[in-house]
Amino acid sequence: MEQRVIDTVRRVFELNGFIGIETRAVEEGASLLKKGETSKEIYLLSRLQEVGHESDTPLEDRLGLHFDLTVPLSRYVVEHSGDIAFPFKRWQIQKVWRGERPQEGRFREFVQADIDVVGNGVLPEHYEVELPLVMVRALEALRPFGLPKATVHANNRKLSEGFYRGLGLDDIEGVLREIDKLDKIGPDAVAQLLMDTCGADERQSRACLALADLSAANGEELQVKFDALCERYEIAHDGEAYMLARQGLDTLTMIIDEAARIRPGSVIADLKIARGLDYYTGSVYETFLEGVQSLGSICSGGRYDNLATQGGKRYPGVGLSIGLSRLVSYMLHTAGAEASRVSPAAVMVAVWDEADRAQSNTIANVLRERGISADVSPNAAKLGKQIHYASRLGIPYVWFPAQAVDDAGESGGDEVKNIVTGDQRAADCKSWEPDTVYARQTIGLKAE
Amino acid sequence: MEQRVIDTVRRVFELNGFIGIETRAVEEGASLLKKGETSKEIYLLSRLQEVGHESDTPLEDRLGLHFDLTVPLSRYVVEHSGDIAFPFKRWQIQKVWRGERPQEGRFREFVQADIDVVGNGVLPEHYEVELPLVMVRALEALRPFGLPKATVHANNRKLSEGFYRGLGLDDIEGVLREIDKLDKIGPDAVAQLLMDTCGADERQSRACLALADLSAANGEELQVKFDALCERYEIAHDGEAYMLARQGLDTLTMIIDEAARIRPGSVIADLKIARGLDYYTGSVYETFLEGVQSLGSICSGGRYDNLATQGGKRYPGVGLSIGLSRLVSYMLHTAGAEASRVSPAAVMVAVWDEADRAQSNTIANVLRERGISADVSPNAAKLGKQIHYASRLGIPYVWFPAQAVDDAGESGGDEVKNIVTGDQRAADCKSWEPDTVYARQTIGLKAE
Numbered sequence: 045m046e047q048r049v050i051d052t053v054r055r056v057f058e059l060n061g062f063i064g065i066e067t068r069a070v071e072e073g074a075s076l077l078k079k080g081e082t083s084k085e086i087y088l089l090s091r092l093q094e095v096g097h098e099s100d101t102p103l104e105d106r107l108g109l110h111f112d113l114t115v116p117l118s119r120y121v122v123e124h125s126g127d128i129a130f131p132f133k134r135w136q137i138q139k140v141w142r143g144e145r146p147q148e149g150r151f152r153e154f155v156q157a158d159i160d161v162v163g164n165g166v167l168p169e170h171y172e173v174e175l176p177l178v179m180v181r182a183l184e185a186l187r188p189f190g191l192p193k194a195t196v197h198a199n200n201r202k203l204s205e206g207f208y209r210g211l212g213l214d215d216i217e218g219v220l221r222e223i224d225k226l227d228k229i230g231p232d233a234v235a236q237l238l239m240d241t242c243g244a245d246e247r248q249s250r251a252c253l254a255l256a257d258l259s260a261a262n263g264e265e266l267q268v269k270f271d272a273l274c275e276r277y278e279i280a281h282d283g284e285a286y287m288l289a290r291q292g293l294d295t296l297t298m299i300i301d302e303a304a305r306i307r308p309g310s311v312i313a314d315l316k317i318a319r320g321l322d323y324y325t326g327s328v329y330e331t332f333l334e335g336v337q338s339l340g341s342i343c344s345g346g347r348y349d350n351l352a353t354q355g356g357k358r359y360p361g362v363g364l365s366i367g368l369s370r371l372v373s374y375m376l377h378t379a380g381a382e383a384s385r386v387s388p389a390a391v392m393v394a395v396w397d398e399a400d401r402a403q404s405n406t407i408a409n410v411l412r413e414r415g416i417s418a419d420v421s422p423n424a425a426k427l428g429k430q431i432h433y434a435s436r437l438g439i440p441y442v443w444f445p446a447q448a449v450d451d452a453g454e455s456g457g458d459e460v461k462n463i464v465t466g467d468q469r470a471a472d473c474k475s476w477e478p479d480t481v482y483a484r485q486t487i488g489l490k491a492e
Numbered sequence: 493m494e495q496r497v498i499d500t501v502r503r504v505f506e507l508n509g510f511i512g513i514e515t516r517a518v519e520e521g522a523s524l525l526k527k528g529e530t531s532k533e534i535y536l537l538s539r540l541q542e543v544g545h546e547s548d549t550p551l552e553d554r555l556g557l558h559f560d561l562t563v564p565l566s567r568y569v570v571e572h573s574g575d576i577a578f579p580f581k582r583w584q585i586q587k588v589w590r591g592e593r594p595q596e597g598r599f600r601e602f603v604q605a606d607i608d609v610v611g612n613g614v615l616p617e618h619y620e621v622e623l624p625l626v627m628v629r630a631l632e633a634l635r636p637f638g639l640p641k642a643t644v645h646a647n648n649r650k651l652s653e654g655f656y657r658g659l660g661l662d663d664i665e666g667v668l669r670e671i672d673k674l675d676k677i678g679p680d681a682v683a684q685l686l687m688d689t690c691g692a693d694e695r696q697s698r699a700c701l702a703l704a705d706l707s708a709a710n711g712e713e714l715q716v717k718f719d720a721l722c723e724r725y726e727i728a729h730d731g732e733a734y735m736l737a738r739q740g741l742d743t744l745t746m747i748i749d750e751a752a753r754i755r756p757g758s759v760i761a762d763l764k765i766a767r768g769l770d771y772y773t774g775s776v777y778e779t780f781l782e783g784v785q786s787l788g789s790i791c792s793g794g795r796y797d798n799l800a801t802q803g804g805k806r807y808p809g810v811g812l813s814i815g816l817s818r819l820v821s822y823m824l825h826t827a828g829a830e831a832s833r834v835s836p837a838a839v840m841v842a843v844w845d846e847a848d849r850a851q852s853n854t855i856a857n858v859l860r861e862r863g864i865s866a867d868v869s870p871n872a873a874k875l876g877k878q879i880h881y882a883s884r885l886g887i888p889y890v891w892f893p894a895q896a897v898d899d900a901g902e903s904g905g906d907e908v909k910n911i912v913t914g915d916q917r918a919a920d921c922k923s924w925e926p927d928t929v930y931a932r933q934t935i936g937l938k939a940e
Binding site: 098 | 494495506508509511514517532533534538539541543546581587591600601616618622753835840850853857871884885
């Protein structure tokens, strides 16, 4: 069902020079458990022969299914660091598994499409605008399947952290965690949580909300508004906290100005984007579809300065990930894409009589050699039945092989009928081409 | 690593009108355990939260990873029988998992490429020659990657069973199991096993080996030789056993004669092909690579009259499966295909100075819009370093954006250099095309 969507996204990744990798689904417990995520929705494996003795093996030594594509990338980079030309731009589209109780609308198994660029020691900042733009292009390429316009909302961890520290707050992770709830529970409840759980007073809490509320059309406006906010909350320009915030602000300014130059409206600054995960160290991104609140972010990511470490080496990265299954599910159920699976064949060759099947096969093979996907009728049923079979498979053309001698004793040539329009005409399998509009493989998803 | 191989095989399947499906990796224990296979190399899953309590859940209610693509197909057909237009021709290329102790050269996780056609109640015999021929075409399409010529060896369960019963043997499964060992342990050891474990006397045992030894260049020769064998071992033409054998013989005759007409030498009769699995009911196939004994069969399958049942309904099928991971592993390690991963980009645009990156990005984007995969240098390092990076990624062209003003004060146009041949010339990103030989994405596998 997702094949054409996967193909489309992958095509954009490859046009942009990303290298495809595929990693095994099975990772060691030690890799899966070391990541900062506390939810630990992991499926562990046990061989049938081990049933009843699973617990004899420590968790770290057991095997489990990967729950994202970042853990495998981290392992891959360390294992292949000698062979990789850094910076390493990779795409990866694979299933991931979450060991959660299955609920309505939540999958135990789903497909993610990730791009990351990983540096050896250093990683230039320009990737922090290039990667979200590649995702914007990938999502644009899905619009013919019924996807609304997508906009990347960007923020920066350093900006937030610097500002919070400038206010005198220390529990940065806590503040980010509460700010992340803004869309769900609203500003009043978040303000209360900041005071109850993060040690903020009312003024600090108000300041955090004011920062989250800050939006700007361009880099200059962003900088002016941010500085005004710092002045209002007495965060001095020469303090360490402001310096840190300034680093983040400059990166975010670069991102939105550069993105506006290349694709206006595709990436905006949104200072309430927090991201739950603690391994992001700079830019963070979430992506929303126009008019679709319910889905939440469909493509998220950020910069992490320690994707992997090996001895004294550090591999910083920037990456984003599309939850493809959820997107396809939305397209099918809400955006009105068609779910019925159809044949990739552009034409089905009819069979007049089982004794003539070889003739039909020969025609089909000539078409295939020419790159035209062709099927042959399963049986020599009445023509109406054969056409009905093609129609159920969504095959637009039916080919009628020449009958050596027709009822009137005349020999006729091959003909092909477009069963959508009813148009029927003489055709030669060595030269015939389907009309492009009918040749296109729709494969279950609405095309335009 | 396998992506181009997967793409190639899939292309052949789709040209032949097979419909792609994808099923979840996770099936219920009840489905996984009901299949006749006794080895049961299954990975069961448990959620991290369940560790220590796994055994509270009966095996049938637990989840496990599929170990082939036939069990999921069977479930899929039953679940979607109302929507499917039968006969249902489907391709499926996915990972499967075997819960076996990992050993040298054996994977816990590998990719299979399957085609099957499934009928509702009935399934015409012509598919029994068409499906192996599609696999022959798929394997032919892999020859540019270094794969030797493949030949499908076909046999028929009814033929074997009828002959064994005609000899007075009853333990048909037992005889097939021992005959299956011929290539491994040789005829003497098999003869001994037939006598020790299948209740055969010396004459019956010799007859079984004589049948396994029977080969023929065409259907007529096959029939003559088989009848001669029946005469020698006094199997009467009017007995039930012979009738059964005759059914299989006729199907096998049709297969090799029809295949010889379309692709001479692609499918041969080989009466020692037994296949270990007990669910085959007619044709069985194994496929061998010319000059490669060690790999064994690389593509196997057969006809099963009960792929799935639902109430009173029966869904017979014919299918073959390529073990793609093993094949790719062979191509890389033995057939001399190159393993180094390279970029899909045909060209890398150089960057003279970080301030000029926007110019390089614009050129790359124009190329991408035209369908040419393009990368941009990660940094404005010395030109030699940039070219070295492109070279490590296997990118054949480096693009030099016009320098507004060169050292002599002259303004110049864009140029592009083929870093393989050294050829450098003026180029316009709106019209330039890479030479096809360099534009082709080799992606790790030797192309011719």
